[in-house]
Amino acid sequence: MFKISSELIDRELLIENIKNNHAGALVTFEGWVRDHNQGKKVSSLEYQVYAELAILEGEKILKEAVEKFNLHHIECVHRYGHLSLGDTAIWIGATATHRDDAYKASRYVIDEIKFRLPIWKKEHYVSDEAKWVFCKDHHTHVHFHEEDYYQKQSKLVDQSKLKNAKVLVVGAGGLGCPVLQSLSAAGVGEIEIVDFDTISISNIHRQFLYSPDVVGEKKAVVAANRLQAMNPFIKIKATDLQLDESNVVALTSNRDIVIDCTDNLSTKFLMHDACFINKTPLISASIYKFEGQMRTFIPGKDFGCLRCSYEKTPKDSFIGNCNDVGVLGSSVAIIGSIQANEALLFLDRGGNNTASDTLLLNLSTLEQMKLKNIKKENCQVCLGKISIEEDNLELIASEFNFNEVELIDIRDKDDSSIECYIESQKKVVLYCHRGIRSKELVASLRDRGYSHFYSLKGGARSL
Template sequence: MSDRSEQLYYSRQRILPEVSEAGQARLKAARVLVIGAGGLGCPALSYLAAAGVGILGICDGDRVALSNLHRQTLYAFADVGEYKVLAAAQRLAAANPFIVLQTHRENLGAANARELVCSYDLVLDCTDNFSSKFLIHDACFFEKVPLIQASVYQFEGQLQVYIYQPGEACLRCLWSIQPTPDCVGSCAEAGVLGVIPGLLGTWQAAEALKLLLDLPGQQHNETLLLNLLSNDLLRLRQSPDPDCPLCGQQPQIHDLLAAAPAVRVPGELRPDQLDSLSPQQSRYRWIDIRSAAERAESSDWIQHTEHIPLEDQDALRALAPERDCLLFCASGQRSAQLLQSLRAAGLGHVYALAGGLQALDNR
């Protein structure tokens, strides 16, 4: 494809004085990593690719599920069951053949986060859980890679930009200790209107382009809060905390392993602690507490597990003690919360799969 075709592709944004040929060259030289190719990641990836970010990384270990499609607009019905990074890369490459797409078919952990983010100039956190958000933030802090972070809850969303300059607040200035997974529901638990992550992901892409092009009005050092129902937009200025465990005067967190939550829910088991990853061969009764709709989207092996949805509390509290039970859900959040409740009720034979099915996919 000719250079003329590439020039025409970007012609409408190149005529902006703030972009011009020089700005387009800056975009082509940029390396941006989007972590999470879901409701936030899809619009962010689409607009960054269309703008001409030269190297665009996509990091996600999940597969496309049918319940994703109402808000994750890069995917089609035929993509259900495919890895998100592969389906997303295919769509983006078809839309813009002038960029390089790098796929990372994995979820981040303490062992690989810093190595991954340090290869990029800018990171967009498009994940949907606290553990990932704190891990990504801390990795970017240590590598001094700017981070654009967004999150959604039902009809609300928020956005922060962290540049990690002296005198500016970091995430742990606001939350020195990572919140527990059950303090707020995920999209699967609390629900979400598809346009909300669409707006926030587009907003992330806009802030990314402002940073890459050095445009005015960059939003770092404040939290932006959006409420779709009231159309309210609030700006909360962030102040650095001198006692922050990460960036304060006497930091206690010096690496990602130290940054990880130290306290686990008693009775949670990691995949490597199980006798077998096959429900048919395991000594545990594998019990899927997800909804029937979620279960229907799963792979065939899930049929070898039992299904007792979270709503059926009577059946869950009546689990027979003759055999140890292993509760699981998508991410481990619902099963951990239920585990605490059942253990408090005296069911000592109940356990939960830490990290849920996502942890199994990562193995």
């Protein structure tokens, strides 16, 4: 267990905690307050700690050590506050079956703690003014203060408003990456990332948070880790989940703003409806080749909603997505950056003056246009008087028996190829890459009265 403490460290008690009969070795490490540093006589030390984050990161390091080195137990205590010469500033004790593991673990833990923990050290000298110390082996944030991060923007925005904000970002792809990078760097206090996709090599040219070494890993998790490393002063949560009818209302509630960085219409409309139910502002964007668009929705204000123009959710095939038509990383990054800019200004000002129009920006010609948003009288969605019902079109892979259904891959087939299953006596479960095209196809089959068709939720990736 990792602890921070302002009290003297009790070695005997700590050893008692980790003592066990299976262990053949105990290795302890102690860091002491010494009386000199870089030619100066030191009289005492002072540690300041960002407690919440330090404990989280400390626990993470210990867990890594247990897994890496096959430990039985590990304990670590780091002091904070004022320490005298000779005091133990940090104590680490690791037990393992064999000594080699215990030695390596103790070395690993002290190195990682020095490198990763948000703990600041101030040295008091015998004949000089006290100073916060920058150690050469710490090339992280640990010796900087939070306000220094935001020095250059705090003249323009109220940092405390950003810090107190809770934002949901749906989609950690081409739009999501620049949005997340800007919001994290700017110090938005709580950011939750929802994405169920994994990273593929063809994402990296436009999704700048990822690199080839993380291909195959979950986007939400990798993004959260990288952003947290960039700004340790904010809270980032990764939610590896597909947004759907069952979770969208809960996910979009209690947020200051929701940012839509998805690339399909069914999810966009779903999120939009849920935001109007919850009265949560929404910033939505999309791009088609070089044509980007962005719109801010503010429920409760007179700016209209998507349903004022489209009562029914248009089919995804209505527009292409970047899988079909291609996209340039720089283009999508510009549109994402505009979304992030809107979000930051919205959080700072408690609203913005752009919600009456939809921005259209052509990245090939640099033509820009603002389209007045349409507001329909008595639109029920605008009034939030709608509910989101589960459509029962999808099945989850873990919830059916593969022997009892016909599981059909439609990825390389056209829609007509499923006609031969029209008379099937079994449930027919269709799947494509991500479960979006298959769901659309199932919806049209249901409209024709074929109730035995289902779509596999999450598509081929969920198998």
